[in-house]
Amino acid sequence: xxxxxxxxxxxxxxxxxxxxxxxxxxxxxxxxxxxxxxxxxxxxxxxxxxxxxxxxxxxxxxxxxxxxxxxxxxxxxxxxxxxxxxxxxxxxxxxxxxxxxxxxxxxxxxxxxxxxxxxxxxxxxxxxxxxxxxxxxxxxxxxxxxxxxxxxxxxxxxxxxxxxxxxxxxxxxxxxxxxxxxxxxxxxxxxxxxxxxxxxxxxxxxxxxxxxxxxxxxxxxxxxxxxxxxxxxxxxxxxxxxxxxxxxxxxxxxxxxxxxxxxxxxxxxxxxxxxxxxxxxxxxxxxxxxxxxxxxxxxxxxxxxxxxxxxxxxxxxxxxxxxxxxxxxxxxxxxxxxxxxxxxxxxxxxxxxxxxxxxxxxxxxxxxxxxxxxxxxxxxxxxxxxxxxxxxxxxxxxxxxxxxxxxxxxxxxxxxxxxxxxxxxxxxxxxxxxxxxxx
Numbered sequence: 001x002x003x004x005x006x007x008x009x010x011x012x013x014x015x016x017x018x019x020x021x022x023x024x025x026x027x028x029x030x031x032x033x034x035x036x037x038x039x040x041x042x043x044x045x046x047x048x049x050x051x052x053x054x055x056x057x058x059x060x061x062x063x064x065x066x067x068x069x070x071x072x073x074x075x076x077x078x079x080x081x082x083x084x085x086x087x088x089x090x091x092x093x094x095x096x097x098x099x100x101x102x103x104x105x106x107x108x109x110x111x112x113x114x115x116x117x118x119x120x121x122x123x124x125x126x127x128x129x130x131x132x133x134x135x136x137x138x139x140x141x142x143x144x145x146x147x148x149x150x151x152x153x154x155x156x157x158x159x160x161x162x163x164x165x166x167x168x169x170x171x172x173x174x175x176x177x178x179x180x181x182x183x184x185x186x187x188x189x190x191x192x193x194x195x196x197x198x199x200x201x202x203x204x205x206x207x208x209x210x211x212x213x214x215x216x217x218x219x220x221x222x223x224x225x226x227x228x229x230x231x232x233x234x235x236x237x238x239x240x241x242x243x244x245x246x247x248x249x250x251x252x253x254x255x256x257x258x259x260x261x262x263x264x265x266x267x268x269x270x271x272x273x274x275x276x277x278x279x280x281x282x283x284x285x286x287x288x289x290x291x292x293x294x295x296x297x298x299x300x301x302x303x304x305x306x307x308x309x310x311x312x313x314x315x316x317x318x319x320x321x322x323x324x325x326x327x328x329x330x331x332x333x334x335x336x337x338x339x340x341x342x343x344x345x346x347x348x349x350x351x352x353x354x355x356x357x358x359x360x361x362x363x364x365x366x367x368x369x370x371x372x373x374x375x376x377x378x379x380x381x382x383x384x385x386x387x388x389x390x391x392x393x394x395x396x397x398x399x400x401x402x403x404x405x406x407x408x409x410x411x412x413x414x415x416x417x418x419x420x421x422x423x424x425x426x427x428x429x430x431x432x433x434x435x436x437x438x439x
Contacts, residue, residue: 001284004257005188005247008279009196011267012235013244015175016061017278020265022182023048024059025280035181036174038131043170046178051266056275058264063174120148126173136180143176143246147238150219175239183247190285192255193248195225199235217241225251231274235267240278252346255293256371257283294322295346295369297353299362300329302337309338312359319355320348375401384431386413386424391432403432 007013023029029048036046044064051060127140198213198221212234213221220241229235260283267276313324323343331337340360344352346369353365375394382391382405389409394402405428407421413428414421432438 001286002189003187004190004192004255004283004285005186006254006257006281006283007191007193007244007248008254008281009194009236009244011229011231011274011276011278012197012199012237013240013278014237014267015171015179015239015243016063017240017265017267018179018243019061019175019182020048020059021263021278021280022179022186022265023061023263024265025186025261025263025282027182027185031185032178032181035131036178038129039126039173039177040129041126041170041173043174046174051270053264053266053270053277054273054275056264056277058266058275058277060266060268061178063171120144123173127177130177132177132180133184136184139246140176140180143180143242144172146220146246147172147216147242150216150238153219154215172239176243179243186282188282190255191247191249193244193251194253195227195251196221196236196241196244197229197231198226199231199233200228201232201234203234213241214238220245229274231271233269235276250347252293253369254281255285257281257285259283292372292374293346293369294372295344295349295367297342297344297349297356297365297367299340299356299360299365300331300337301340301360301362302331302335304338304361306338308360309340312340312355315355315359316342316352319351320344321352379406380437382428382431382435382437384413384428386410386417386419386427389413389424389428389431391428393437400438403438405429405432 019032023032029046033046036043047062047064049060049062051058123144124141127137127144130137130140132140198217200212202209202211203214212228213226213236214234216238217234217236220238221236224241224245226236259281262282263280265278265280267278269276309326313326316324321342321344325341327339327341329337329339340356340362342352342356349367353367356362356365375396377395378393380391380393381388390406391403392406393400405425410421410424410428413419414424417424
């Protein structure tokens with residue numbers, strides 16, 4: 001069994017929602033405060049409180065500026081001082097906690113005049129002197145580089161010219177370093193995420209009004225399943241997108257597990273009928289190699305040249321199918337046909353379905369996800385009187401439960417020695433049993 005964490009992003013994700021959910025799972029606030037204090041930068045104080053979001057109890061993480069006396073307007077972030085991951089929101093939307101739904105901490109933070117900008121080199125220095133583990137520090141540096149690269153791509157400027165306004169820099173550092181510290185504390189060995197709800201509508205930025213997701217968020221979510229929910233506001237922020245995509249190894253429905261704890265991290269706004277929370281579900285799941293999710297894709301064909309089935313199987317295998325097989329079926333109008341079944345990893349479903357549509361005459365496919373259990377496998381070469389023969393060896397819980405000689409090797413040895421293939425198989429099996437490797 002291994003500890004599994006599931007990011008349930010039905011209301012999107014933001015940096016402070018991630019931290020709130022980790023605190024709700026039991027991350028000690030004092031330990032988080034010490035870890036952030038090791039950065040040796042002026043970030044004020046952190047706090048957490050219990051709140052309700054559409055009737056759901058959750059933990060709200062707050063960054064409180066110790067020197068804030070009253071909210072004051074701040075200048076818009078200028079193009080030359082883009083802060084990675086933050087799509088230059090106006091006024092209370094100019095950094096991650098200012099995003100429309102999930103991050104706002106109420107009044108804007110008041111920062112002293114004359115503070116400079118933080119470059120990536122500055123942030124790397126802060127991270128290096130932090131209390132994060134060496135792996136955590138490396139991950140934090142990589143995440144900030146991703147943020148900078150996203151902004152650089154959006155503004156078509158070199159990464160070296162990307163700087164962070166101090167407000168954005170401090171918030172980003174707190175969110176990223178805090179989340180990494182919390183994830184190390186949690187110690188999950190597997191992380192899966194749901195598709196992310198990005199919200200809908202528009203968001204006001206320094207360069208105009210943009211559709212949700214904002215440019216930086218969209219860039220960070222490339223290749224990740226997302227959808228637009230009914231709530232007309234921005235639900236997934238750049239820092240939230242960054243953190244979820246940094247840890248999730250796959251996306252989809254909640255994996256099979258025995259739940260041990262659940263944490264809820266609150267966004268700022270409270271919607272009437274939609275809990276504005278990020279849910280983290282922790283539990284134990286099967287070890288790798290014992291169970292996994294696969295997808296079965298099927299279609300029936302009764303009007304295709306049979307010669308095309310051979311190349312079709314080859315192309316499906318080349319595109320990543322785990323297995324392909326055909327079976328005769330009797331179809332409507334009493335026509336004989338062929339059932340095409342493709343077994344594949346879930347992330348290959350779209351590609352393989354496309355091949356079925358382009359390379360066959362089918363006009364529809366069906367699919368469903370299932371679990372499969374498979375044995376751990378290895379290949380070993382055994383010296384036999386008929387020559388070297390490779391054996392496919394299968395284990396369960398470390399014990400060998402099956403071993404079979406490779407048919408191609410037996411065919412080759414039989415041809416070289418003028419023996420029947422079945423005799424070579426018998427010779428190879430005897431050599432395997434006498435090898436002492438069966439235990």
